[in-house]
Amino acid sequence: MAERSFTEEVKKLRLSLGDEFRGEGILAVTKALLQSGVAYVGGYQGAPISHLMDVLGDAQQQGILDELGVHFESSASEAAAAAMLAASVNYPLRGAVAWKSTVGTNVASDALANLASGGVTGGAMVIVGEDYGEGSSIMQERTHAFAMKSQMWLLDPRPNLESIVAMVEHGFAMSEASQTPVMLELRVRACHLHGRFKSKANRRPATTLRDAMEQPVRDTSRIVLPPASFAHEHEKVDQRWPAAVEYIKSHRLNEVFEGDRDKDDIGIILQGGLFNTTNRALEILGLADSFGHSRLPIYVMNVTYPLIDDELVQFCTGKKAVLLIEEGQPDYIEQALNTILRHADINTRIHGKSMLPKAGEYTGEVLQKGIQGFFESEAPHLLPKSSDAANAARATNQKVAQDLAQSVPARPPGFCTGCPERPVFTAMKLIQRDIGDFHVSCDIGCHLFSILPPFNIGNTTMGYGLGAAGGAAFNVKSNQRMVSVMGDGGFWHNGLTSGIGNAVFNENDNVVVIVDNGYAAATGGQDILSSLADNPLRSTNNLIAKAVKGVGVKWVKTVNTYDLAKMTRTLRNAMTSTAKGPKVIVARSECMLNKQRREKPIFKSKQQAGQRVVRDRFGVDPETCTGDHSCIRLSGCPSLTIADNPDPLRTDPIAHVDNSCVGCGVCGEIAHAAVLCPSFYKAEVIYNPSRWDKYIDRARAKVIGYLQDRRARQLARYAC
Amino acid sequence: MGGQGGGVLADWILAMGETAGYYVQVTSVPGVAQRTGATIYYLELFPEGAAAQAPVLALMPVPGDVDVVIAAELVEAGRAVQRGIVTPDRTCLIASDHRAYAIAEKSAMGDGRIRSSDIKKAIEAAAKSIVCFDMQTLAETHNTVISATLFGALAGSKALPFSTEQFESAITGTGKSVASNLAAFSAAARLARGETPTLETPSAAAPTPSVIDPDVAELLKRVDHELCTPARQTALAGVRRLLDYQDPAYANRYLDRLMSIQRVDPENDQGARLTDAVARHLALWMSYEDTIRVADIKIRxxxxxxxxxxxxxxxxxxxxxxxxxxxxxxxxxxxxxxxxxxxxxxxxxxxxxxxxxxxxxxxxxxxxxxxxxxxxxxxxxxxxxxxxxxFMIEQNRINSWLSRIEALAEQHYDVALEVARCQNLIKGYGDTHARGVGNFTRIMEALDEHPITPQTAAQLANQRIAALADEDGAKLEASLRQVA
Incomplete structure (x- = not known):
């Protein structure tokens, strides 16, 4: 069960011709796929594409995909998703796959290169969620490089739903016209953008997967094997490229926004995805209105690969200078533009990375500065005088920001309230106190938060599922073992082979902790092979421990992570065991976000229906807490916070459990395992107690109340 | 931040805007936010009537271009100002002044909290107008989440051209927890409009008992007659604490010990910083947390x-x-x-x-x-x-600590004061307590090893801070080496 449900929203996918669609970007893209007559869709979750997978999953559950004969699967990895596009090689089937880029594209590139070499018959589209800039969780790279190296067309539409939807539809047609797979690049904010567009009717695929399976077609010239592979390279440049250029030109996929006629000696060239931010920067500088009418012409590349030489030459002819707005590095487009203009013998000055930062996201503020610099150097007379009031305001703001530099603490991400992964790292921290520090090779997933406070555990991370592989070199005799961490998502993605199989084959004696929380939790709680929930459309309940044993691991222990004492003991055994080969600990407990999402409504309805239900919660006694906060340093739970010390003689804040506590019990376990303090208590709150509950409670209250009264009288004697 | 209902708030504004005939664009960068970081939702509203064609709306805020910033916590309001999106010529800042402490503040071994007043002062200077009160507590009293009170504060601020009814129908339209959300909304709107005074938590003063035990009365008399004015309040709290902890005799012993310090306190009656500090730390030390104390607290x-x-x-x-x-x-x-x-x-x-x-x-x-x-x-x-x-161990420790203070008081007042404050290092239970005692002892030994100079007091203060800076004692060792 995914984190966010689109059960209601997916109904919009049934809108037909002329209806206005209002909703989120990824939903609009899904609608565009259905309008394009797509036959199959696959992909792998990861921000900002996770919601696209969730939308498709919910649409499948609602029967919307079945109605149209569209097949959807949650691929095992991006490589699996990319390979799925093979269905479009021999058959006129339109297919789309989606993932987070560039990380997903890295994983997929073997299949993509094969696909792009042989070419396609049916339209093949890769939707990449470009996780670049603010909020990104990955290395900052460009998908552009992949498009160039394998020759796939790269679409980068203006970020409004109308343009995005149109570009999906064109993408398929262009893919078919040029027998080349295309990539649709969506930036993070475009994926999550709420907007509107006029919808069309959905189309059933003309040819179905079933047709293809029953009437198979074979064409060895499409397979990457000599001599065909040599022919493919020529085909790419001699046939497919010109066909794509022709399609882009004839359908005017790139747009020119005319400026004031007399200001035509300068212009802006930009990637479509940056249009809105650029227009706002121009608007603030007094050079454009809110509808995209600017004082100078703008050439919008909704297709950023291939470039259309003729259009660029035409746009630059007669201009003394252009500003090229190209986000990220290397500056592939700027290099290409220089070559194109040189070949055409045009001397227009090209400002690009000379005016704008070489690296980093092009935010509104960055673009405003860059564009201002461009005007100051090329057309200062066009630049309206900046207002004194605005300048003064900015100055005030900057001064305040400086004052705040000291007082605003960072808020690094951490494990959620009640997260089952927390005790895994508490155990590591406790063991390190005894046996000394050890090297920890991390993976991608929520568990990577271990590298941040308060745990500060972990040395490297080499990619999804590669936690164990990242520790492969440390396979020599040593007095200290190393520990690798792997998430269940990463395990099924590739870790089973790259990490576990690799360790077995190479007789690695180190320790691998597989964090099994039942979902691909970091990407939004999607089900995976080892999920324990029943999923009507997928096969779940395939245990990790079984798979690990299957590839030859002898030492496998499955531990409930909330049992901190056992977790610590097992980890210590693994670190010291004389057994040969990898020691694999499957640290298992359900992701608390998912668990709460499932159980909270049930609890609430039972409570309201008058049934007996028990809620656990933890607390700290303020009188016994001395304000050292060891518990927080070993936990970091959001619900474990601090509060003013009620004691008039003490000033340090005390630990305090707030109302978000879900009663996982880890703080109590920590107090036990680390021998911290007696301040933690668990409270079991019984709602709608039974008659027996009430009876026994009254009996207990009699004894306890009597003694409490006695103690109260003693205390009252000395009250003052 | 995660769990605060930022998405719900954005959806309310979206629904309100679209119903009122606006182009509304919402974007956000979620992801790790739900795991305790912060998300920014960014909305642009453009009147449909004013446009023959669809406007080009931006996907992220630009400094100087933002009308309203809503921050669901005080530090996040500070961060919004740091990002430059709150400017005094334009922005109405709506901020809840409650605190959700950052991990660095929470995990400090002493008090690691930043001063809220610093941030409040700064954000007031940065905004054109500001609505700032504790919207979290207000939401909790109405059994809902902060998104409802933030929405109310937005309505009350009058920063957007929508009526209260339009706001309310956005809440009603979602059909979820409507009653509690509307109540929280209205309360926040009234506060933002200044129609109701800000919330104040009543301070619960302990009632004075009608009959006072004669031994206790004697103690109170001692505090009144013997203690210098500046230390009297603290000493009274100390006496109360020790009565609660043991009995009048023990509290009497506390006063005896305290008087031995007051007698040598040269600042006696003009601040009496030393007497006051000892009154505090002696009471805490004498009421050390043993098993008996913990059990006693737990059963009450x-x-x-x-x-x-x-x-x-x-x-x-x-x-x-x-x-x-x-x-x-x-x-x-x-x-x-x-x-x-x-x-x-x-x-x-x-x-x-x-x-x-x-x-x-x-x-x-x-x-x-x-x-x-x-x-x-x-x-x-x-x-x-x-x-x-x-008891024996602690009394010995206390006695040697007190005699050290007594010996230093006249010649080296500030050093004596720092020694008194070092009691704060000893806290907690088990290993934590052992570590505290160890640090305290290390600092006292170091004090014995070197002649007292004008820098000694400052060095002691540094060592005390260093001892609370990390668990493995590295900072303290470094600080001690500086003296050597």
Whole structure:
């Protein structure tokens, strides 16, 4: 069960011709796929594409995909998703796959290169969620490089739903016209953008997967094997490229926004995805209105690969200078533009990375500065005088920001309230106190938060599922073992082979902790092979421990992570065991976000229906807490916070459990395992107690109340 | 931040705008936000009537271009200002001034909290107008989340051209928790418009008992007559604490000890910083947390009641408490008569026996009779406390600490003051306590090793801060080396 449900929203996918669609970007893209007559869709979750997978999953559950004969699967990895596009090689089937880029594209590139070499018959589209800039969780790279190296067309539409939807539809047609797979690049904010567009009717695929399976077609010239592979390279440049250029030109996929006629000696060239931010920067500088009418012409590349030489030459002819707005590095487009203009013998000055930062996201503020610099150097007379009031305001703001530099603490991400992964790292921290520090090779997933406070555990991370592989070199005799961490998502993605199989084959004696929380939790709680929930459309309940044993691991222990004492003991055994080969600990407990999402409504309805239900919660006694906060340093739970010390003689804040506590019990376990303090208590709150509950409670209250009264009288004697 | 309903708030504004005939664009960068970081939702609203064509709306805020910033926590308001999106020529800032502490603030070994007043002052200077009060508590009193009170504050600020009815129908339209959200919304809107005074939490002063025990009356008289004015309040709190901890005789001993310091305090009656500091730290030290004290606190009726309130149990619910305790040999020895305690700590076989059969992690169910009786029994050992091993140890430590202060007071006032404050290093239980005692001892030994200079007091203060900077003592060692 995914984190966010689109059960209601997916109904919009049934809108037909002329209806206005209002909703989120990824939903609009899904609608565009259905309008394009797509036959199959696959992909792998990861921000900002996770919601696209969730939308498709919910649409499948609602029967919307079945109605149209569209097949959807949650691929095992991006490589699996990319390979799925093979269905479009021999058959006129339109297919789309989606993932987070560039990380997903890295994983997929073997299949993509094969696909792009042989070419396609049916339209093949890769939707990449470009996780670049603010909020990104990955290395900052460009998908552009992949498009160039394998020759796939790269679409980068203006970020409004109308343009995005149109570009999906064109993408398929262009893919078919040029027998080349295309990539649709969506930036993070475009994926999550709420907007509107006029919808069309959905189309059933003309040819179905079933047709293809029953009437198979074979064409060895499409397979990457000599001599065909040599022919493919020529085909790419001699046939497919010109066909794509022709399609882009004839359908005017790139747009020119005319400026004031007399200001035509300068212009802006930009990637479509940056249009809105650029227009706002121009608007603030007094050079454009809110509808995209600017004082100078703008050439919008909704297709950023291939470039259309003729259009660029035409746009630059007669201009003394252009500003090229190209986000990220290397500056592939700027290099290409220089070559194109040189070949055409045009001397227009090209400002690009000379005016704008070489690296980093092009935010509104960055673009405003860059564009201002461009005007100051090329057309200062066009630049309206900046207002004194605005300048003064900015100055005030900057001064305040400086004052705040000291007082605003960072808020690094951490494990959620009640997260089952927390005790895994508490155990590591406790063991390190005894046996000394050890090297920890991390993976991608929520568990990577271990590298941040308060745990500060972990040395490297080499990619999804590669936690164990990242520790492969440390396979020599040593007095200290190393520990690798792997998430269940990463395990099924590739870790089973790259990490576990690799360790077995190479007789690695180190320790691998597989964090099994039942979902691909970091990407939004999607089900995976080892999920324990029943999923009507997928096969779940395939245990990790079984798979690990299957590839030859002898030492496998499955531990409930909330049992901190056992977790610590097992980890210590693994670190010291004389057994040969990898020691694999499957640290298992359900992701608390998912668990709460499932159980909270049930609890609430039972409570309201008058049934007996028990809620656990933890607390700290303020009188016994001395304000050292060891518990927080070993936990970091959001619900474990601090509060003013009620004691008039003490000033340090005390630990305090707030109302978000879900009663996982880890703080109590920590107090036990680390021998911290007696301040933690668990409270079991019984709602709608039974008659027996009430009876026994009254009996207990009699004894306890009597003694409490006695103690109260003693205390009252000395009250003052 | 995660769980605050930022998405819900954005959806309300979206629904309100679209119903009123606006182009509304919403974007956000979610992801790790739900795991405790912060998300920014960015909305642009453009009147449809004013446009023949669709406007080009931006996907992210630009400094100087933002009309309203809504921050669901004080530090996040500060961060919004730092990002430059709050400007004094344009922006109405709506901020809840409650705090959700960052991990660095929470995990400090002492008080690591930043000063809220610094941020409040700064954000007031940065915005054109500001609505700032505790919207979190207000939401909680209405049994809902902060998104509802933020939405109310937005309505009350009049920063957007929509009526209260339009706001309310956005809440009604979602059909979820409508009643509680509307109530929280209205309360926040009234506060933002200045129609109701800001919330103030009543301070609960303990009632003065009608009859005062003669021994206690004697103590109070001593505080009034003997203690210098500046230290009187603290000394009174100290006396109360020790009465609660032991008995009037013990509190009397506290006053005796305190007077020995006051007699040598040259600032006597003009601040008496030393006497006041010792009054505080001596009371804390004399009421050290032993097993008896912990058991005594755990069994009290007020504590049971407070737990009920803390976990938000209503009148019909039953609450059962379980304590997480982990007694070690040391805690047993602490509570034994001092000879027996010393013997135990020097006798490995007895320790092994205890560890094997008695001492382990214990979950004690205080709300059940057996668990309660166990703790009640331990708390009753209070009358024998003076003969325990721990009592002897602590009194020796206290005496040597006091005589050190006494010796320093006249010649090196600031050094004496710092020594007094070093008591704060000793806190917690088990390893934490042992580490504190170790640090305290290290600092005192270092003090003995070097002649006192005008820098000594400052060095001591640094060492005290260093001792609370990390757990492995690296900072303290570095700080001690500087002196050497």
């Amino acid at each position: 009726r007020e504590r049971f009641d407070r737990c009920r309130t803390d976990v938000q149990a209503g009148g019909n619910e039953l609450v059962y408490l379980t304590e997480y305790m982990h007694p070690r040999v040391e805690e047993v020895a602490d509570t034994l008569p001092h000879r027996l305690g010393s013997w135990l700590l020097a006798t490995p076989w007895a320790q092994t026996f205890l560890q094997r059969f008695i001492l382990r992690e214990r979950k004690i169910r205080t709300s059940k009779v057996s668990g309660f009786l166990l703790l009640y029994g331990i708390s009753s050992l209070q009358r024998f406390r003076r003969s325990t091993y721990r």
